[in-house]
Amino acid sequence: MASQTVENYLKALFSLAGDSGEVSVSDLSKYLEVSKPTAHSMVKKLHTEGLVKYEKYKPLSLTARGKKAAGLILRKHRLTEMYLVEKMGFGWEQVHEIAEQIEHIKSPLFFERMDEILGFPSHDPHGSPIPDKSGNVQYETYDKLSQCSPGDQVTLVALAHSSDELLDYLNKRNLRLGIELTVLDSESFDGSMSVETGINTYALSKLVCDALYVEPR
Amino acid sequence: MASQTVENYLKALFSLAGDSGEVSVSDLSKYLEVSKPTAHSMVKKLHTEGLVKYEKYKPLSLTARGKKAAGLILRKHRLTEMYLVEKMGFGWEQVHEIAEQIEHIKSPLFFERMDEILGFPSHDPHGSPIPDKSGNVQYETYDKLSQCSPGDQVTLVALAHSSDELLDYLNKRNLRLGIELTVLDSESFDGSMSVETGINTYALSKLVCDALYVEPR
DNA sequence: TATTAAAGTTAGACAAGACTAACAAATTTA
DNA sequence: TAAATTTGTTAGTCTTGTCTAACTTTAATA
Ligand SMILES: [Mn+2]
Ligand SMILES: [Mn+2]
Ligand SMILES: [Mn+2]
Ligand SMILES: [Mn+2]
Numbered sequence: 001m002a003s004q005t006v007e008n009y010l011k012a013l014f015s016l017a018g019d020s021g022e023v024s025v026s027d028l029s030k031y032l033e034v035s036k037p038t039a040h041s042m043v044k045k046l047h048t049e050g051l052v053k054y055e056k057y058k059p060l061s062l063t064a065r066g067k068k069a070a071g072l073i074l075r076k077h078r079l080t081e082m083y084l085v086e087k088m089g090f091g092w093e094q095v096h097e098i099a100e101q102i103e104h105i106k107s108p109l110f111f112e113r114m115d116e117i118l119g120f121p122s123h124d125p126h127g128s129p130i131p132d133k134s135g136n137v138q139y140e141t142y143d144k145l146s147q148c149s150p151g152d153q154v155t156l157v158a159l160a161h162s163s164d165e166l167l168d169y170l171n172k173r174n175l176r177l178g179i180e181l182t183v184l185d186s187e188s189f190d191g192s193m194s195v196e197t198g199i200n201t202y203a204l205s206k207l208v209c210d211a212l213y214v215e216p217r
Numbered sequence: 218m219a220s221q222t223v224e225n226y227l228k229a230l231f232s233l234a235g236d237s238g239e240v241s242v243s244d245l246s247k248y249l250e251v252s253k254p255t256a257h258s259m260v261k262k263l264h265t266e267g268l269v270k271y272e273k274y275k276p277l278s279l280t281a282r283g284k285k286a287a288g289l290i291l292r293k294h295r296l297t298e299m300y301l302v303e304k305m306g307f308g309w310e311q312v313h314e315i316a317e318q319i320e321h322i323k324s325p326l327f328f329e330r331m332d333e334i335l336g337f338p339s340h341d342p343h344g345s346p347i348p349d350k351s352g353n354v355q356y357e358t359y360d361k362l363s364q365c366s367p368g369d370q371v372t373l374v375a376l377a378h379s380s381d382e383l384l385d386y387l388n389k390r391n392l393r394l395g396i397e398l399t400v401l402d403s404e405s406f407d408g409s410m411s412v413e414t415g416i417n418t419y420a421l422s423k424l425v426c427d428a429l430y431v432e433p434r
Numbered sequence: 435t436a437t438t439a440a441a442g443t444t445a446g447a448c449a450a451g452a453c454t455a456a457c458a459a460a461t462t463t464a
Numbered sequence: 465t466a467a468a469t470t471t472g473t474t475a476g477t478c479t480t481g482t483c484t485a486a487c488t489t490t491a492a493t494a
Pocket of ligand 4: 225316320321
């Protein structure tokens with residue numbers, strides 16, 4: 001079975017791969033905070049194990065096997081985050097670090113039970129999809145709040161990323177997934193928006209509006 | 218922070234230390250299934266870190282610091298076992314392997330929450346005491362079932378050890394902690410006993426009776 | 435296009451944690 | 465007590481995952 005280190009590399013490659021599926025050694029080394037030679041030597045190892053496609057001086061990509069392995073780890077990560085929030089009372093800003101460790105627990109039954117207890121959730125606490133038992137992810141194409149127009153009535157359904165800064169920002173304002181927003185105004189000069197929830201009115205910067213995925217209602 | 222490996226060595230030393238508190242390198246190496254030189258070199262390392270008392274050719278013992286560190290890991294192990302049984306529906310025979318891994322999670326808050334959710338339990342699912350937040354264990358001196366006499370009415374409160382074989386044996390017979398037993402007969406020839414629960418009557422070997430801790434009622 | 439910068443690669447070193455082979459000390463048994 | 469066995473120790477090797485220094489290839493820029 002793959003070591004924790006290998007699992008983290010696979011998950012990193014999976015996360016870094018955009019639509020093209022291609023990742024550079026540089027990006028990988030920055031993401032995991034290791035030196036380039038360290039990332040490079042792991043890439044060569046994963047290549048010999050058939051998990052990464054690699055040719056000298058070419059961009060990296062996960063093989064089908066690598067993608068599946070990575071998807072299964074991401075599944076455990078997101079199931080864990082959901083469990084910590086739903087069943088143990090953690091805040092969505094507290095769970096990533098713990099899940100980063102628990103995702104490596106070697107016990108299929110443990111994650112099966114989590115899944116059952118949670119009622120087979122489709123998304124994690126940040127609105128990201130939980131890969132299925134084959135490691136496949138169902139990507140959704142949400143609109144960003146920044147793409148909405150005045151008068152639009154939307155529900156906050158996911159975040160583009162889950163940085164501590166963003167989560168703290170939203171926590172301070174009591175903004176959570178599921179909250180219903182009405183767009184009041186959109187400022188073309190700086191991309192900032194004014195939205196209301198029925199309780200409060202918020203002035204949100206473009207940076208924030210770009211990070212909020214919404215669905216019309 | 219101590220590596221998983223170091224944590225496992227400390228816990229092993231703690232578990233192996235009897236009343237004398239002394240452990241041999243041989244016992245340690247057998248317990249952890251590593252070679253004697255491997256155990257030996259780790260002992261020297263732990264000694265330089267002030268966690269183990271060590272002199273050439275003398276028995277080992279944990280220092281106060283080592284004992285505390287070990288107790289805190291054992292606490293996390295037993296809290297986890299309790300959580301898995303009480304909150305996730307695992308059987309008492311399934312939890313050790315998972316707890317062996319989860320005990321190494323670096324997140325005080327995670328174990329705090331477990332403790333709270335469980336209502337600050339004093340014992341794990343096998344009846345072993347959970348060390349307190351300082352790493353101290355409250356040892357109880359239970360009677361063994363094998364020390365009881367015909368007519369004694371007792372409650373099963375703990376196990377002397379939690380081997381898979383014993384747990385499976387007890388599972389097959391629906392014998393669990395808390396069950397009330399009346400001793401019918403004690404056979405001096407082989408130490409076997411006959412006991413009843415109100416529902417069933419059991420013939421138990423000395424091996425089993427020695428492994429069952431009971432309290433009179 | 436020539437130069438510079440960035441990205442990728444190779445070589446060599448290191449720490450942690452494991453091993454085997456060989457030997458020394460202590461303990462047990464004859 | 466002498467021999468045999470067990471226990472403890474040393475020395476040297478290996479794998480995994482990390483690093484720095486130096487070099488090469490590719491990409492960007494003047
Ligand atoms: Mn996360
Ligand atoms: Mn991780
Ligand atoms: Mn256990
Ligand atoms: Mn462990």
